[in-house]
Amino acid sequence: MRQTLLLLLLFFCLFFPLQAEEKPIPHQNSIRIQLAVPPFEARISVGIFSPEGLLIRKLAELVPDSRLQVGLNGFEFSWDGKNDLGKEVPPGIYSIIGTAAGALQPELVRVEGNDWRAEFGNDLPIARILALSRVDQFRLALLAKLINEQYVVFVYDTFREELIWSRILPKFPTGRWILGRPSARWLGLLHQRSVLILDPANGQQLICGDLPPSTSSATSMFLLSDRLLLTGPWGVRHFSLIGLQEFPSHWNFSNPALLVFQKDNTVGALDENRNLWIKKSLDLEFQKQFEGWKFEDLSPSAEETFWAIGFSVAENYRQAVGEFSLREGFLRELSQVSMPGFPLQIEFNPDSKVLFLHFRSEEADSVILGIYKSPLDERWREFFRRRILLPDGKLPDGFEFLPRSLNFASEAGLEIASKVRNWRLVYRISGEVSLELESGLRVADLMRTEYADAVQAKMEEDTLLLRVLEPGATLIWKFSGLPQKIAWLDGGEVIWPPPAPPPGSN
Numbered sequence: 001m002r003q004t005l006l007l008l009l010l011f012f013c014l015f016f017p018l019q020a021e022e023k024p025i026p027h028q029n030s031i032r033i034q035l036a037v038p039p040f041e042a043r044i045s046v047g048i049f050s051p052e053g054l055l056i057r058k059l060a061e062l063v064p065d066s067r068l069q070v071g072l073n074g075f076e077f078s079w080d081g082k083n084d085l086g087k088e089v090p091p092g093i094y095s096i097i098g099t100a101a102g103a104l105q106p107e108l109v110r111v112e113g114n115d116w117r118a119e120f121g122n123d124l125p126i127a128r129i130l131a132l133s134r135v136d137q138f139r140l141a142l143l144a145k146l147i148n149e150q151y152v153v154f155v156y157d158t159f160r161e162e163l164i165w166s167r168i169l170p171k172f173p174t175g176r177w178i179l180g181r182p183s184a185r186w187l188g189l190l191h192q193r194s195v196l197i198l199d200p201a202n203g204q205q206l207i208c209g210d211l212p213p214s215t216s217s218a219t220s221m222f223l224l225s226d227r228l229l230l231t232g233p234w235g236v237r238h239f240s241l242i243g244l245q246e247f248p249s250h251w252n253f254s255n256p257a258l259l260v261f262q263k264d265n266t267v268g269a270l271d272e273n274r275n276l277w278i279k280k281s282l283d284l285e286f287q288k289q290f291e292g293w294k295f296e297d298l299s300p301s302a303e304e305t306f307w308a309i310g311f312s313v314a315e316n317y318r319q320a321v322g323e324f325s326l327r328e329g330f331l332r333e334l335s336q337v338s339m340p341g342f343p344l345q346i347e348f349n350p351d352s353k354v355l356f357l358h359f360r361s362e363e364a365d366s367v368i369l370g371i372y373k374s375p376l377d378e379r380w381r382e383f384f385r386r387r388i389l390l391p392d393g394k395l396p397d398g399f400e401f402l403p404r405s406l407n408f409a410s411e412a413g414l415e416i417a418s419k420v421r422n423w424r425l426v427y428r429i430s431g432e433v434s435l436e437l438e439s440g441l442r443v444a445d446l447m448r449t450e451y452a453d454a455v456q457a458k459m460e461e462d463t464l465l466l467r468v469l470e471p472g473a474t475l476i477w478k479f480s481g482l483p484q485k486i487a488w489l490d491g492g493e494v495i496w497p498p499p500a501p502p503p504g505s506n
Contacts (some may be wrong), residue, residue: 029496033059035098035489037070042100044068046489047441048079048093055439056083056094062442066099075489077105078385081496089496096491099437101444104479109465111388113476116144119163121158126152128388129358129366131179132345133187134299135200137352139164141187144178151177153189155200158356158370158384169196180221180228186383188223193214195228195244203416204370209244220256231256236269265327268306270295278326288331299348304396304447305331307348307355321357336380340367340387355380365390389474418457420464421483427455433466446479 002046037045042065045131048057050080059077060068067172069076075098081088085372112119116126130151131143138159144152169177187200193216195208211230215237218230227247229238236256239246240247267288267324269277277286294317296309304326311317314465320345336354340359341453348355352372359367370384416427423435433455435443449455449468458465464479 028077030080031494031496033079033096033491033494034071034073034075034441035077035096035491036074037065037103038100038487038489040100040102040485040487041065042102042487042490043444044074044075044096044098044100045098045441045443046077046491047437048083049097049439050089051092051094053095053252053439055437055441056089058084058441060098062101062445077498079494091495091497093493093495095493097441098489098491099438099441099443100487100489101435102485104444104446104482104485106447106466106477106479108475109478110476112476113387114474115386116388119124119154120146120152120166127364127365129368130177132356132358133179133181134347134349134367135187136350137354138370140347140356141179141200142191142368143177152442153179153187153198153203155176155203157189161384164201167198175216178218178221180223185221187226188221188228190218190221190230193218197223197241207244208239211239211244213247230413231269266304268298268300270298274311289326290324293324293330296343297345297347301348301350307334309343309345310347311359319343331361334380337371337382340364340385356384363389418453420457420459425457425464447477 018420033046035044038481043062045061045063046059047055048059050056057079059079063073083089087287103498114394117358120126125147126144127147128145129142130145133141135155136143139155139157141153141155144154146152150171151169152166153169155164156162157164169189170191175192178190180186185200186206187198189196189198189210193208193211193213195209195211196205198204199206214234215230215232217234218232220231221231223503226237228240228241228244229236237246238249244272250303256271266281267279267286271277274296276289276293277297278284278289290310292313294311294313296311298306298308300306301323305323306326307321307323309319309321310324311319314416319342321339323331325331339357339359341359342360342362343357345358347357354372357369357371359369361367364387366386366388368384368386369382373381374381394471417427417436419506420435422437424431424438426436427449431448433446433449435446437443446466447468455469456467462481462483462490464482466477468475468477
């Protein structure tokens with residue numbers, strides 16, 4: 001019986017072999033990729049490209065080479081067969097392309113349109129002159145805003161054309177700094193109700209303190225020898241410089257826009273409608289003057305005269321810069337000097353006969369003009385001019401830029417791109433300026449700017465020139481030897497899914 005069962009089992013194995021169920025052999029979970037190490041320190045970008053040449057997966061983008069894994073044959077990466085959305089790609093042959101970008105340090109070639117660059121450099125350039133105030137014969141105190149939105153106050157010698165001192169002011173989330181009209185001893189600054197009094201000679205702090213909270217809406221400030229005067233919607237208030245104690249005061253109109261002082265305590269004030277009011281003493285009432293004129297700014301001259309920026313009502317509001325007398329009215333117009341724009345502020349030094357004017361125009365954000373009256377022929381002559389031009393996009397001679405294209409569908413928002421050799425130069429609305437492959441893989445970040453749409457590019461042999469329009473100036477930056485500082489890392493082609501390993505292989 002036992003032998004019979006063994007014979008039957010042998011018969012079945014010989015003539016009816018067991019059929020094993022065929023199952024697909026699973027492919028590997030990832031593909032190993034190796035790329036050569038460049039001969040210089042670099043940031044590495046690596047991408048997987050579809051058979052149609054589209055970038056489907058970024059394995060690295062601007063990663064420092066020190067943070068990558070390095071094997072015997074170079075950088076090591078792995079790919080799991082998925083795209084940037086996490087979905088597995090269809091079978092096919094895919095390309096591996098990488099780039100290595102060395103240090104791309106820009107060199108400032110030229111600055112256009114900002115005459116204050118020599119004093120303040122290129123890291124924190126002045127973007128706008130906000131106010132000026134006379135210190136002595138040729139020295140001006142100026143309040144300006146830097147390109148990083150901080151305020152700076154500085155004293156400048158316009159005769160020697162040199163910076164005497166500068167001081168960065170504290171940055172506050174709200175409010176603005178106001179520059180006071182100084183006396184010979186004081187230079188005053190006001191932020192809401194915080195007072196800062198400096199020595200005009202060296203910028204050293206002399207007085208610092210807070211006024212009552214109700215003064216935080218002040219619009220202008222003037223300094224006497226021992227008093228501080230403020231204007232605002234409440235009228236005029238004055239305080240002692242020592243201790244900042246308030247004196248009682250009475251004014252017969254509210255919200256004056258400006259105060260100016262003559263000798264013997266004569267006070268001139270502009271109301272909100274730019275009418276001029278005068279009173280001969282702090283104890284007297286104001287009287288309205290010059291019915292036919294509206295004034296933008298005033299600066300005392302002699303005892304009963306002053307220089308002003310005004311508008312003649314009778315002449316259809318014709319603008320004039322001229323000298324006025326409290327007794328005789330309009331005396332003379334400053335007609336011998338070409339005006340470079342719309343005058344905003346005027347400062348006159350009666351001792352040296354020097355007149356400073358602050359202008360703004362369609363081309364210039366700020367122009368400071370200094371003129372003097374020649375003792376030989378009594379003519380006004382220019383001796384000082386400093387400008388900050390608006391970034392209006394005017395091209396310098398011989399500077400032809402690469403054409404640009406717009407992309408509104410970018411993940412990062414608006415993009416503006418130019419073709420540069422085998423790359424795209426991309427200016428993003430976020431402020432980044434970078435080099436990319438045509439597919440979108442980022443090769444190198446060049447710089448950041450607040451105005452991405454105001455960047456223009458030019459390629460000269462192996463040098464990339466960028467013209468960056470900023471609030472304070474137009475800058476020409478140079479990136480030299482670009483092809484030598486960017487290397488291609490060719491990873492060849494890979495098949496996805498990878499072929500099954502041969503039988504018996506581990």
